[in-house]
Amino acid sequence: MGSTDFAERRRIMVERDIAPRGIDDAGVIAALGRVPRELFVPEYLADLAYDDSPLPIEQGQTISQPFVVALMMQAAGLVPGARVLEIGTGSGYSAAALAAMGCEVYSIDRHASLVEAARTRLDRAGYPGVHLRAGDGTLGWPEAAPFDAVIVTAGGPGLPEPLSRQLKVGGRMIMPAGAEAGGQRLIRQRRTGEDEFIQEDLGRVAFVPLIGAHGWPEPTRTETRRRSPALPPDAAERVRDAAEPLPDADDARFGGRSTGSPTPGSCCWARRPTAPPNSTAPARGSPKG
Numbered sequence: 001m002g003s004t005d006f007a008e009r010r011r012i013m014v015e016r017d018i019a020p021r022g023i024d025d026a027g028v029i030a031a032l033g034r035v036p037r038e039l040f041v042p043e044y045l046a047d048l049a050y051d052d053s054p055l056p057i058e059q060g061q062t063i064s065q066p067f068v069v070a071l072m073m074q075a076a077g078l079v080p081g082a083r084v085l086e087i088g089t090g091s092g093y094s095a096a097a098l099a100a101m102g103c104e105v106y107s108i109d110r111h112a113s114l115v116e117a118a119r120t121r122l123d124r125a126g127y128p129g130v131h132l133r134a135g136d137g138t139l140g141w142p143e144a145a146p147f148d149a150v151i152v153t154a155g156g157p158g159l160p161e162p163l164s165r166q167l168k169v170g171g172r173m174i175m176p177a178g179a180e181a182g183g184q185r186l187i188r189q190r191r192t193g194e195d196e197f198i199q200e201d202l203g204r205v206a207f208v209p210l211i212g213a214h215g216w217p218e219p220t221r222t223e224t225r226r227r228s229p230a231l232p233p234d235a236a237e238r239v240r241d242a243a244e245p246l247p248d249a250d251d252a253r254f255g256g257r258s259t260g261s262p263t264p265g266s267c268c269w270a271r272r273p274t275a276p277p278n279s280t281a282p283a284r285g286s287p288k289g
Contacts, residue, residue, distance in 0.1 A: 006038050009050040017052035018070050025074045031100035032070050037063075039125045040093035059111045061208060063091040064153060068205065070097075072174045075188050075202060076149040078103055085144070085166065087137035087175075087210070088153035092118030092130070098151075099127040106130075106144050108137040110211060138212030140166045147171055155184040155207035159199075160214035167191040176207045 014033045023029060038049040041063055045055050054062040078084065080102030086095055089109035095118065098105045109115050112134035122130050133141070137152070138160040145166035152163070152175035159175055167173060171191050178184035183206040189199050209216040
């Protein structure tokens with residue numbers, strides 16, 4: 001498939017899955033419309049790059065659902081020049097979107113091989129300025145702090161105190177937190193003073209677990225295998241061949257609106273919300289990530 005075809009798919013993705021669902025930050029929309037997601041997925045899944053769903057990458061991890069990436073970026077209230085700490089580099093796609101928005105990005109992943117693969121992908125996509133390191137993301141990046149925003153792309157039992165302490169006063173952390181099984185709540189924490197923080201619940205999401213000193217313990221080999229089934233090289237073709245057409249999201253057979261369900265082992269999934277933006281349940285387009 002040519003670059004022009006991918007560009008058209010990217011445009012359609014933004015118009016279909018991002019802008020109509022409550023994402024109204026022009027910088028976020030422009031960034032998602034600029035980053036070539038096909039460069040951040042395994043080659044055999046490139047044809048699925050602009051589906052609004054997480055996709056598997058190396059080390060049993062996933063590339064984030066585009067809508068959740070946009071949602072977390074918007075929730076963080078980013079502006080060009082903001083210093084952003086990302087926990088969970090993964091494929092590098094979210095870091096690329098942050099860089100495309102003009103942010104100074106620091107990104108950590110516990111898998112050194114993912115960091116190196118992301119570095120290659122970011123360079124190829126035209127974002128060589130992202131700062132990358134391998135390590136325990138729950139400890140943050142103290143020497144680069146403070147940050148305007150911290151975005152955590154994995155779910156922990158709670159918000160790690162080291163990350164909260166690395167926020168500027170006025171800074172925001174966006175992170176899924178809660179029980180590992182059954183999904184988490186997407187939390188926005190604002191630092192309002194030296195020792196003062198407030199939290200907002202942005203809704204239900206499902207992310208892979210955040211592993212680290214202030215997250216979940218390292219999984220056993222059996223747990224890792226259970227979470228990370230291997231996919232064959234022809235997975236994209238099999239999915240496409242097995243797919244059946246569904247009615248439009250607003251079709252009466254869907255009850256007038258669409259809801260989703262988490263993909264087992266997915267990095268990030270968000271229910272299509274129905275409540276007003278400032279309620280504890282997510283508004284359409286606002287519940288990640």
